[in-house]
Amino acid sequence: MENKWVRAALPALLIHGSIGTVYAWSVFKQAIADDIGTTVPNIEWAFSIAILFLGLSAAALGHFVERDIKKSALLSTLFFVVGMIGTGISIHQKSLLGIYFFYGVIMGIGLGIGYLTPVKNLMLWFKDNKGLGTGLAVAGFGLAKMIFSPIMISLQLNVGLWQMFVILGGVFAIMMLIGVILIKKPADWQEKPLENKFKPLKLIKTPNFIGIWLMFYLNITAGLAIISQEKDILMGLKTNSGSAIFSVAAITIIVSVDAFFNAAGRVGFASFSDRLKDRNTIYRVIFIMSLIMALSAYLLPDQATLMPIVIVSTFFLINAGYGGGFSALPPLLADRFGMHAISKIHGMTLTAWAAAGLSGNQLASFIVHGLGMDYKMVFIVIAVLYAIAFIISMTLVDSKQTLVE
Template structure:
């Protein structure tokens, strides 16, 4: 049956809805640290390694994904599920190195292949609305965190921490295998070999690509700095009497709603970019919005009654802009470089995600845990990053095309 919802949208949601649980990291990182007797900064490297290998595997295996999306979906499933099971066993064995290997390296490879697999397929099926297509492709990441964060918290209490990973690995295996069986490129699309051998050097020498890479990197770094610390920041906010402003239940609810905004931003910003003369305008909107919210969260005193509201709204809007940055990227790259090698080009661009995985949550962890500074300083740090990203989006990324065929 040739149906874009069955052959493109649903498989994308099943695959990304599974691998997107990597963004629920803040829900269980403290529990892992307590369980294996390690500090949170040490455990934090597992998330950084996972994002690093996501970007590297996407860059290296972009040509493989381009050739056969069914095989790439299956390979992603294998790596991701083995990584989940191995992480559970490593926690049970109290092995930090095992967590680095399974959650970081193996699961990270599954993330990279799985992330790339549905994207071009959706742009092919939704050729007149590429932004909507890629928004659907990566919305599963945001929805995944919203759906599975409370499930993970419940499983930790009822079954145990390491058992949670094993149980979820079975669920994700079924979801991703279903996606692999359903996914299919349009019957009227025939892959044409490139006239010239694709080389990343073509992109590295291109000013537009460098600008896109840098603003993508800065948006992810700033977003991860907040996303990785949401639970800790909310827990650390107290009123004048010294009582916590947010209860555990309220924090769980906010984290889930954050994920909704992440998903909504992925669909909304990318879909809106379909209506713009230059899709790059969407990035200037995202950076300006995120910059203003970061400054508001930094300068408003803790004692202000508005602080909890501003803090929560900052999380919501930064999550929306963070998600929108991902979904708007493939159509922007297609506008600048054409569709013929888009999976390869997108894969190289995702190395920015790999680099940001080493700098985003580590930046926040260094400020809060290393320098022992208040969480507000994370907001001023990312405000600087958003300001630089806005400058790059305005003066470096230009409308010129460089078609790669």
């Protein structure tokens, strides 16, 4: 069938729904540390390395994705599945370096290629609603955690930790290979050679690229700073008598609903940007909304009746804005730089994700554990980050198209 749902939306969901399970990291990181006899901080580096190589591989292989999306989808499948199975074998062998290599480097490369592959295709098929198209793709990335987290927990309990990675490697191989078979560019789109050689240095010197990169980086850093602390913050909320406000079961539900808001934000904000004269406006909405929520959580007294509601609402809306920042990015880049080199430009912008993956979690950990401050200080720090991002969106990012061919 030659339609946008079969050739673009479904393969995007299959590919992103597989690689998006990287965000289920918290489900098994403690189990890995216990199983191989190391600490969680040591294991955490595997996730950081994966996000680092996601950004680096996306930047380096954007040209490959431009040329042939079927081959790039297949290569992504190969790296991601080998990374999953290799991680399981490394756990079985008690090898921390093996986990770094397979989960971090190999799987990270699969993540970068796989993340880029469906995006341009969706914007070509959904040419009148580019935001909706990219929102559908990255919604799969956000929903993967919600769908597969309980499956991962069940597999750990019933078949074992390293076996879980091997089994899921097989499942994801099937899902992603179906995506490889289905994915196809529209018949009326012909890839044309760039009139001039693509010049990355020219791109990174443009105010638009600098501004968009910084906005994207700050939004991810602020989002990760909160997302990484959600469980601890909720467990720390107490009643006047000193008892916990949220049970473990309630916290589990809240974190699951977070994943829904993340996915909803990816579809909602990007789709809404289709109706705007300037897509940059959607980022300003995200930054102001997140800034207001972070300040509310910081300023409200700990024992205020509304505190639990404000904290949970802040989590939900920051998650929505975090997800929306990802899905609104490719259409914004297409508006500013054109479609012909969009995979290369998108890949280079994703280096901001790589950088934020190394700084977001560490920022919150440094504030709470390194400096010994209250968790509320995280809210005021990210409020400042959102304010800076808003100023950048108002000054550096203009509405002019700058072709870098």
